[in-house]
Amino acid sequence: MRGCRDASQPAPAMAGAQSKDRYARKLLLLLLCGGYYSVVARAADDARSYKVLAVGSLKAEVVCSVTPAPSSGATVPLNHRHGPCSPAPSAKVPTILELLQHDQLRAKYIQRRWSGKKGTDDLQPLDLTLPTTLGTALDTLEYVITIGIGSPAVTQTMMIDTGSDVSWVRCNSTDGTTLFDPSKSTTYAPFSCSSAACTQLGNNGNNCSNSQCQYMVQYGDGSNTTGTYGSDTLALSASDTVKGFQFGCSHHEEGFNREKFDGLMGLGGDAQSLVSQTAATYGKSFSYCLPPTNRTSGFLTFGAPNVTSAFVTTPMLRWPRVPTFYGVLLQDISVGGTLLGIQPTVLSNGSVMDSGTILTRLPRRAYSALSSAFRSGMTRYPRAAPVGILDTCYDFTGLRNFSVPTVELVFDGGAVMDLDYDGIMISDCLAFAATSGVSIIGNVQQRTFEVLHDVGQGVFGFRSGACS
Ligand SMILES: *[C@@H]1O[C@H](CO)[C@@H](O)[C@H](O)[C@H]1NC(C)=O
Ligand SMILES: *[C@@H]1O[C@H](CO)[C@@H](O)[C@H](O)[C@H]1NC(C)=O
Ligand SMILES: *[C@@H]1O[C@H](CO)[C@@H](O)[C@H](O)[C@H]1NC(C)=O
Ligand SMILES: *[C@@H]1O[C@H](CO)[C@@H](O)[C@H](O)[C@H]1NC(C)=O
Ligand SMILES: *[C@@H]1O[C@H](CO)[C@@H](O)[C@H](O)[C@H]1NC(C)=O
Ligand SMILES: *[C@@H]1O[C@H](CO)[C@@H](O)[C@H](O)[C@H]1NC(C)=O
Ligand SMILES: *[C@@H]1O[C@H](CO)[C@@H](O)[C@H](O)[C@H]1NC(C)=O
Numbered sequence: 218m219r220g221c222r223d224a225s226q227p228a229p230a231m232a233g234a235q236s237k238d239r240y241a242r243k244l245l246l247l248l249l250c251g252g253y254y255s256v257v258a259r260a261a262d263d264a265r266s267y268k269v270l271a272v273g274s275l276k277a278e279v280v281c282s283v284t285p286a287p288s289s290g291a292t293v294p295l296n297h298r299h300g301p302c303s304p305a306p307s308a309k310v311p312t313i314l315e316l317l318q319h320d321q322l323r324a325k326y327i328q329r330r331w332s333g334k335k336g337t338d339d340l341q342p343l344d345l346t347l348p349t350t351l352g353t354a355l356d357t358l359e360y361v362i363t364i365g366i367g368s369p370a371v372t373q374t375m376m377i378d379t380g381s382d383v384s385w386v387r388c389n390s391t392d393g394t395t396l397f398d399p400s401k402s403t404t405y406a407p408f409s410c411s412s413a414a415c416t417q418l419g420n421n422g423n424n425c426s427n428s429q430c431q432y433m434v435q436y437g438d439g440s441n442t443t444g445t446y447g448s449d450t451l452a453l454s455a456s457d458t459v460k461g462f463q464f465g466c467s468h469h470e471e472g473f474n475r476e477k478f479d480g481l482m483g484l485g486g487d488a489q490s491l492v493s494q495t496a497a498t499y500g501k502s503f504s505y506c507l508p509p510t511n512r513t514s515g516f517l518t519f520g521a522p523n524v525t526s527a528f529v530t531t532p533m534l535r536w537p538r539v540p541t542f543y544g545v546l547l548q549d550i551s552v553g554g555t556l557l558g559i560q561p562t563v564l565s566n567g568s569v570m571d572s573g574t575i576l577t578r579l580p581r582r583a584y585s586a587l588s589s590a591f592r593s594g595m596t597r598y599p600r601a602a603p604v605g606i607l608d609t610c611y612d613f614t615g616l617r618n619f620s621v622p623t624v625e626l627v628f629d630g631g632a633v634m635d636l637d638y639d640g641i642m643i644s645d646c647l648a649f650a651a652t653s654g655v656s657i658i659g660n661v662q663q664r665t666f667e668v669l670h671d672v673g674q675g676v677f678g679f680r681s682g683a684c685s
Contacts, residue, residue: 266553266594267620268638283514285506286527286667286683290499290520291457293362298376298478300511304363305374305478313644317605320575320659326436327380327569328578328654330539358573359660360507361478362517365452366462367402373479377505377517379572379670382490382541383421383434385442385465386480397479399447399466407447407466414463415446417488432465444468451491453519459495484572485541486672495519501673505572506684507664509639515684521671528669528678531628534567535675543570543670545658545677546629550583552590553622559583568656570668570677576607577649577659584651587624591647594622607646626662634679637665 281302285292296302299310311319358376366373366386373386386397399405408415408430415430424431432446444467451462467480483490484503492503499520506515522528534544544567549559563580579587588609598619601610613619624641626634634640640662642648648661665685669678 266555266623268623268641279512281514283516284684285516285518286504286680287523288518288520289523290502290518291453292516292518293364293453295360295362295377295505295507295515295517297508297511298359298361302508302512302514303361303374305361314605316575317607321606323380323571323574324576324578324652324654324657327542327571327574327657328652330380331536331542331569331655333538358481359575360505360515360572362482364482366397366464367399367449368404369402370450370452371397371402373397375480375482376478377482377484377572379484379543379570380541380574381434381436381481382483382485382487382493383418383432383465384462384481384483384489384491385432385434385444385467387470388444388466389468397466399445399449402449404460405447405449407445408463414448418446421489434465440471442467442470457519459491459498462491463489463494484670486535486543487540490541492519492670492672496673500671502669502671504667504669504678506667507572507660508684509637509664513684522667522669522680525669525678528667528680529632529634530669530676530678531630531632533670533672533675533677536567543672543677544568545570547626547656547658548629549627550587551623551625551627552587553594555590556627557583557586557590559586564656566655568658570658570663570670572660572663574657574659575648575661576643577662578652578654578657579649580656581651581653583656584649587649588647591622591624601645604644604646606650607644607648609647609649611645613645626658628677632677632679634662634666635681636662637681637685640664640666 279301281296283294296304358378360377361374362377363372363374365371375384375386388397388399399407410425410428410430412430418430418432421432421434424433430446431443433441433443435441442465444465446463446465448461448463451459453459484492487493492501502521503517503519504522505517508515531545534546536542536544547564547568548561549556551557559582563582591609595611599612601612604610621638621641624636626636628634640648643661648659665682667680667683669676669680671678
């Protein structure tokens with residue numbers, strides 16, 4: 218069964234589909250592989266280079282439990298903000314077009330910061346061609362964790378963001394359901410204006426009001442939050458607490474849709490992020506697994522996993538002008554088992570690995586090569602009209618199952634991410650887009666992998682099938 222991407226394929230440096238397909242898919246894949254061999258002439262190559270999806274498997278049941286890897290660190294469940302596993306499901310679910318428009322804002326925000334001379338959130342708002350009613354760059358943040366803040370702990374649903382550092386919670390919410398009120402916590406303390414924590418905020422505040430440190434985060438697209446910078450106890454889980462967690466108590470937010478989340482957890486690489494704050498405990502290392510759909514759960518873990526042999530690794534790039542960002546050197550992409558042969562200069566600036574950007578953005582030349590190779594492998598299906606910026610779309614109407622070419626991202630050092638089906642396609646379109654800015658590895662492609670950010674050691678690790 219050389220062709221069937223399953224348990225026995227010997228591929229040591231590969232983090233891929235072998236062990237990760239959901240059970241139903243795996244079963245179907247096995248069935249189909251058998252089918253291909255007996256029926257279709259070019260079966261051997263096909264089965265090796267295609268991922269098969271049954272339409273029926275799209276209606277997978279809701280499974281909101283989490284199975285994190287063993288770790289000596291702290292693990293919290295991570296869920297899609299819009300979906301049945303969300304602790305606070307949104308009333309309004311964005312359409313795919315809305316999501317893609319938000320995603321353009323997010324990508325521009327990341328790219329502008331990457332190329333900007335300033336290394337902080339302090340940027341002029343973008344010249345937006347999109348109406349602000351569509352929301353902000355933060356509206357693409359799709360993943361939330363539930364933690365507790367204060368004593369007694371108040372449960373808070375926080376969006377996670379690897380593209381920013383300062384964490385904040387709403388201390389002034391009008392719905393009042395999960396409001397964190399600092400005056401009711403016995404462990405809360407605002408920072409004084411002269412404190413090191415306040416000074417460290419730099420362009421994210423360092424303002425003073427009633428002798429209390431004021432923070433401000435401006436997200437580059439005009440949205441912003443201001444309030445008091447202080448500290449309190451953070452409960453990641455019943456057994457894992459972080460004393461003196463530094464965060465903003467937001468009194469005022471602008472530009473956000475009044476969505477049901479309580480705040481934002483900054484996981485960037487700069488000093489204020491939770492990752493940096495917990496460096497002494499967790500070694501400046503964290504990982505997450507983003508679930509493939511909004512019907513299953515993933516996890517966020519602080520601290521290195523116990524067993525690193527399951528990860529393929531690549532050096533982590535950092536850019537001194539934007540200490541927030543984590544980067545990787547993508548070297549090439551293979552489609553259906555064949556490398557595109559992307560020129561090294563095309564990707565030599567590195568790629569930002571971002572949890573908050575949805576689609577992977579590639580330089581035009583790389584995207585064209587990818588899209589055309591993918592189309593060559595999809596000639597058996599009728600093309601469909603573009604969906605927003607997605608231009609490689611298919612009409613699978615009436616098919617009980619279909620298959621798409623495998624897509625593998627090949628990184629510096631040989632680490633390979635063999636993308637999950639849900640990491641290749643979104644809304645029946647290839648989930649990549651061309652860009653003239655810096656490349657971004659988006660969250661669609663990261664789904665189902667445990668993505669280890671070992672910031673201390675300067676290493677990225679990928680473990681396939683971690684939350685499929
Ligand atoms: C992980 O390793 C730590 C020691 O490094 C150990 O205390 C812990 O029990 C291990 N956890 C699991 C789930 O194996
Ligand atoms: C979950 O995701 C699907 C597919 O993207 C979408 O159609 C659906 O509206 C989402 N459900 C919720 C409750 O957000
Ligand atoms: C600093 O605080 C003052 C008074 O509270 C306020 O008017 C001003 O907008 C703040 N500046 C920033 C950058 O937050
Ligand atoms: C905060 O956001 C609002 C709405 O986008 C904007 O009008 C205002 O100028 C922003 N404030 C700052 C200090 O950037
Ligand atoms: C709460 O926020 C709203 C708008 O964000 C603002 O108008 C109001 O003054 C705030 N209230 C308090 C008590 O801070
Ligand atoms: C690399 O980044 C620099 C600075 O933004 C830019 O001028 C250059 O065009 C980029 N190179 C590539 C190949 O994208
Ligand atoms: C997959 O679809 C093809 C064509 O629609 C069909 O011939 C085949 O029987 C299907 N296989 C399964 C397992 O549903």
